[in-house]
Amino acid sequence: EAQVTQNPRYLITVTGKKLTVTCSQNMNHEYMSWYRQDPGLGLRQIYYSMNVEVTDKGDVPEGYKVSRKEKRNFPLILESPSPNQTSLYFCASSFEAGYEQFFGPGTRLTVL
Amino acid sequence: GEDVEQSLFLSVREGDSSVINCTYTDSSSTYLYWYKQEPGAGLQLLTYIFSNMDMKQDQRLTVLLNKKDKHLSLRIADTQTGDSAIYFCAEGYYGSGNTGKLIFGQGTTLQVKP
Numbered sequence: 001e002a003q004v005t006q007n008p009r010y011l012i013t014v015t016g017k018k019l020t021v022t023c024s025q026n027m028n029h030e031y032m033s034w035y036r037q038d039p040g041l042g043l044r045q046i047y048y049s050m051n052v053e054v055t056d057k058g059d060v061p062e063g064y065k066v067s068r069k070e071k072r073n074f075p076l077i078l079e080s081p082s083p084n085q086t087s088l089y090f091c092a093s094s095f096e097a098g099y100e101q102f103f104g105p106g107t108r109l110t111v112l
Numbered sequence: 113g114e115d116v117e118q119s120l121f122l123s124v125r126e127g128d129s130s131v132i133n134c135t136y137t138d139s140s141s142t143y144l145y146w147y148k149q150e151p152g153a154g155l156q157l158l159t160y161i162f163s164n165m166d167m168k169q170d171q172r173l174t175v176l177l178n179k180k181d182k183h184l185s186l187r188i189a190d191t192q193t194g195d196s197a198i199y200f201c202a203e204g205y206y207g208s209g210n211t212g213k214l215i216f217g218q219g220t221t222l223q224v225k226p
Binding site for chain 1: 116153200206211219
């Protein structure tokens with residue numbers, strides 16, 4: 001089944017404790033992206049990757065890092081999480097930039 | 113700049129039609145999308161329309177695009193309780209230099225009463 005998977009689905013952590021949210025797609029897509037969803041704000045792009053080893057900042061990159069060492073994986077790294085990063089995070093992928101994006105199920109992160 | 117606006121809440125009775133509205137500011141957008149988000153789930157693409165089209169129909173869904181007013185609407189005919197969800201409109205771009213970013217509205221919560 002063609003899909004985007006994210007892990008974990010739910011995470012509660014404390015300020016300053018490094019964490020990684022994994023994202024993997026099995027559709028051989030070039031383009032991958034991370035969004036965060038906050039009430040009343042819709043989804044905002046954090047980082048994106050046009051293809052392997054090519055990543056760039058989206059609209060709200062502060063406090064986040066990403067890497068794209070393999071085509072299928074695009075992990076989101078929070079080196080020192082803070083409470084304002086409490087949010088619902090979505091990973092997405094598409095054939096290439098500008099094509100239909102397929103979304104993962106989301107990761108709900110709470111930073112205490 | 114880029115901005116997409118939606119009303120936050122809509123309540124309808126089962127069997128009625130629902131119309132969810134969206135306005136956008138960037139006239140260079142290429143595609144306009146409607147996504148559905150059910151509780152605890154990711155985003156599911158419902159339909160999309162090219163910016164050079166006025167209307168698209170897909171079973172119970174009708175999308176209308178007014179480029180002059182930068183207004184997009186999604187009509188759901190014969191709304192069912194299973195249609196209760198948050199609906200996002202989003203604009204995207206295709207062409208050289210695009211980053212693949214989707215600009216999302218805030219989402220409209222559709223409540224369908226039996």
